[in-house]
Amino acid sequence: MPVWSEQERMIADSAADFFEAKGGTTRVREARDRGGQDRSRWQDAADQGWIGMLVSESASGLGLDLRDGLVLMREAARSLASEPLAAAIAAAQGLAALPCREILLEAMAGGRIVLPAWATLKSEGDLWSGESDALTGLGAADSVLLFDRGGDGAVMLVNREQGGVTMNAQPTLDGGDIGQVMLKGVNAEVIASGAPARRLARDTFDTRLMLEAAELCGLSDEVLRRTRAYLETRKQFGTALASFQAVQQRMASVYVQVAAAEALLFEAARAFEGPRQSFAAQAAFYRAGQAAHFASREAIQFHGAIGFTDELDIGFYLKRCLAITAARGGLEAIPAQLAN
Amino acid sequence: MIRNETASESAFRSDVRCWLEKNLPKHLRHLTFRPRPEEIMPWYKALSQRGWIAPHWPVSAGGMGASAVEQVILMEELARIGAPDTPTQGLNHIGPMLIKAGTAKQKAEHLPRILSGDAIWCQGYSEPNAGSDLASLVTRARIEGDELVINGHKIWTTWGHYAHWMFALVRTGGKRRDGITFVLIDMATPGITRRPIVTIAGDDEFCEVFFDEVRVPLGNVVGEIGGGWKVATSLLDDERMHLGTPLAANRALVRLKRLVSRMNVADQEKWRARVTEAEIATETVTAAWLDVSDRFEAGVGIENESSYLKILATETVQNILDAALEAAGPAAALCQPLRENGQRIDVNEMFLQSRRLTIYGGSNEIQRSILATRVLGMGMGGGNV
Numbered sequence: 001m002p003v004w005s006e007q008e009r010m011i012a013d014s015a016a017d018f019f020e021a022k023g024g025t026t027r028v029r030e031a032r033d034r035g036g037q038d039r040s041r042w043q044d045a046a047d048q049g050w051i052g053m054l055v056s057e058s059a060s061g062l063g064l065d066l067r068d069g070l071v072l073m074r075e076a077a078r079s080l081a082s083e084p085l086a087a088a089i090a091a092a093q094g095l096a097a098l099p100c101r102e103i104l105l106e107a108m109a110g111g112r113i114v115l116p117a118w119a120t121l122k123s124e125g126d127l128w129s130g131e132s133d134a135l136t137g138l139g140a141a142d143s144v145l146l147f148d149r150g151g152d153g154a155v156m157l158v159n160r161e162q163g164g165v166t167m168n169a170q171p172t173l174d175g176g177d178i179g180q181v182m183l184k185g186v187n188a189e190v191i192a193s194g195a196p197a198r199r200l201a202r203d204t205f206d207t208r209l210m211l212e213a214a215e216l217c218g219l220s221d222e223v224l225r226r227t228r229a230y231l232e233t234r235k236q237f238g239t240a241l242a243s244f245q246a247v248q249q250r251m252a253s254v255y256v257q258v259a260a261a262e263a264l265l266f267e268a269a270r271a272f273e274g275p276r277q278s279f280a281a282q283a284a285f286y287r288a289g290q291a292a293h294f295a296s297r298e299a300i301q302f303h304g305a306i307g308f309t310d311e312l313d314i315g316f317y318l319k320r321c322l323a324i325t326a327a328r329g330g331l332e333a334i335p336a337q338l339a340n
Numbered sequence: 341m342i343r344n345e346t347a348s349e350s351a352f353r354s355d356v357r358c359w360l361e362k363n364l365p366k367h368l369r370h371l372t373f374r375p376r377p378e379e380i381m382p383w384y385k386a387l388s389q390r391g392w393i394a395p396h397w398p399v400s401a402g403g404m405g406a407s408a409v410e411q412v413i414l415m416e417e418l419a420r421i422g423a424p425d426t427p428t429q430g431l432n433h434i435g436p437m438l439i440k441a442g443t444a445k446q447k448a449e450h451l452p453r454i455l456s457g458d459a460i461w462c463q464g465y466s467e468p469n470a471g472s473d474l475a476s477l478v479t480r481a482r483i484e485g486d487e488l489v490i491n492g493h494k495i496w497t498t499w500g501h502y503a504h505w506m507f508a509l510v511r512t513g514g515k516r517r518d519g520i521t522f523v524l525i526d527m528a529t530p531g532i533t534r535r536p537i538v539t540i541a542g543d544d545e546f547c548e549v550f551f552d553e554v555r556v557p558l559g560n561v562v563g564e565i566g567g568g569w570k571v572a573t574s575l576l577d578d579e580r581m582h583l584g585t586p587l588a589a590n591r592a593l594v595r596l597k598r599l600v601s602r603m604n605v606a607d608q609e610k611w612r613a614r615v616t617e618a619e620i621a622t623e624t625v626t627a628a629w630l631d632v633s634d635r636f637e638a639g640v641g642i643e644n645e646s647s648y649l650k651i652l653a654t655e656t657v658q659n660i661l662d663a664a665l666e667a668a669g670p671a672a673a674l675c676q677p678l679r680e681n682g683q684r685i686d687v688n689e690m691f692l693q694s695r696r697l698t699i700y701g702g703s704n705e706i707q708r709s710i711l712a713t714r715v716l717g718m719g720m721g722g723g724n725v
Binding site for chain 1: 342343344612613614615616617619620623624625626627628630631632634635638640645648651652705707708709711712713715716717718719
């Protein structure tokens with residue numbers, strides 16, 4: 001756990017208060033039962049200025065840095081917020097580097113949900129076709145900032161209502177959703193292309209990955225905290241479960257992985273704008289994902305039968321962790337992708 | 341290291357890399373076992389003369405006063421070129437203890453000789469019946485005039501058979517932690533017998549030491565008579581930081597890479613993801629070590645948290661060497677390292693040697709108990725998580 005600055009501590013505290021005041025983990029049940037995002041919650045997050053937190057003050061953002069973003073997302077994850085805040089923050093940062101001032105202002109104000117997506121597209125003249133990678137939170141998105149991996153690395157903004165654009169999503173276990181943007185002969189304006197566009201595509205991707213890694217770290221820390229508290233109160237054989245060495249040793253193993261993932265996350269932030277940025281972001285996501293899967297599974301085990309019920313929130317942490325990592329194609333593939 | 345280096349850090353890295361290329365003898369590269377003193381100490385002295393032997397010591401004590409990042413750079417470059425293990429008990433254990441708790445005379449006598457490599461040190465803590473439960477030690481010392489007279493038996497003493505000096509815990513009275521005294525013992529004193537112990541890796545890395553009426557001046561006591569436990573544990577977090585450095589993980593990674601590099605192209609392709617995973621694991625240890633160093637520096641409470649570093653670093657090394665063993669294929673069980681194109685490629689030496697990492701310095705089971713009870717506060721009716 002890094003030494004936090006005063007500002008980072010303030011961000012963490014206000015984020016923790018905010019998410020708790022907005023219903024804490026009950027949000028995730030509401031989202032699941034409703035089968036979609038509640039737009040008023042998005043507005044609340046936007047009102048905090050968080051969507052534009054990485055956008056400079058001169059562009060009407062909060063002008064904070066990546067580390068601040070990590071601190072925020074780490075706290076957001078405690079309440080299992082399934083809104084695509086990480087993706088929206090990364091998209092806003094991307095928009096700020098493009099001639100998209102109006103859209104950026106709308107996005108930061110919460111009036112328009114803009115998410116980033118990556119795709120390998122085909123073009124015939126001005127008409128674009130293809131489908132993007134899986135994208136969480138697409139169900140509520142109004143627009144997608146689309147980065148073409150192929151060709152000239154074109155960047156474009158496509159809207160839900162636009163002709164030829166399909167943005168269908170399916171619900172996920174965590175109360176969120178996932179889907180792909182489909183383009184069929186869409187007449188889209190190319191906002192940027194070439195080397196700067198590719199750099200922006202990479203930076204946006206890495207930023208989103210880091211913010212999601214922070215969520216994974218935050219939810220790991222939260223399940224560790226909740227599980228420890230439970231082990232202290234639950235008694236069997238006349239003594240608290242926390243006093244059993246078999247349980248202590250395994251909890252310590254969870255702690256080691258969670259602490260290591262957090263250390264790597266904040267170290268990776270120091271690699272930004274340098275030669276190892278992408279490696280760092282992927283590595284941070286990989287280790288945070290592993291720690292989160294480990295911590296949330298052990299948490300269910302240590303809660304015993306009650307941990308297996310829908311009634312207790314602890315199972316949602318595993319589901320949230322699964323939703324975040326599955327959207328990236330799982331963890332197994334990451335080292336191979338990095339090696340290539 | 342994944343963070344962006346400053347210009348001066350990059351300059352330091354290339355300085356280290358060039359100097360090592362020029363000065364580290366070829367026959368000392370990519371060895372697993374610490375070479376014997378006659379082979380290793382000239383190298384130790386060369387590093388010392390270059391000013392790089394004690395990066396973590398303060399400048400006022402003759403060290404480099406290096407930042408944590410500079411220390412990582414040194415470790416990475418030493419691992420990269422395959423530099424051999426040097427004796428560390430003086431540099432990492434007794435040196436820092438004397439800097440903190442030694443008398444002016446003790447400092448003046450011992451610190452320069454640790455730095456120069458003229459004195460090799462060993463640690464006399466463990467006994468046949470006092471391992472993880474160190475406070476049960478029974479090696480006795482009685483006070484006669486201005487001397488301590490020591491009788492007993494120390495074991496698992498790393499490099500004890502080569503050491504000139506030992507720092508030891510002996511019982512001057514009392515029970516458990518009370519009545520333990522911390523003392524410096526000249527290994528040439530009459531009454532000391534040493535017997536090397538061969539490890540599963542085949543080297544004689546440690547030994548047992550017998551004391552029969554060994555007379556040591558009272559001036560060699562560090563701290564108070566009976567106050568040795570406090571001296572020995574005052575730098576525990578500091579010591580676990582040494583057990584948790586990324587040096588060994590980097591060395592293991594280099595071994596894995598060398599084994600993969602001798603495969604045919606198709607197999608190398610298959611192994612690239614495994615190597616990358618090992619790189620991520622190594623960078624994780626580095627990040628954790630830099631993080632705890634930062635917290636040390638900032639004075640943010642990290643008491644006992646350093647246990648996590650020891651667990652993380654040592655188990656990462658073992659995991660990487662598991663992969664290395666697999667990468668060696670049928671050669672994994674050979675008695676000798678491979679020799680290809682004039683290169684020495686270790687197959688199983690470091691794998692075997694690394695089994696000790698999770699045992700020594702407080703076994704990983706003990707470290708996990710410390711984490712669970714003192715950091716997570718489990719079974720104590722409270723906690724700070």
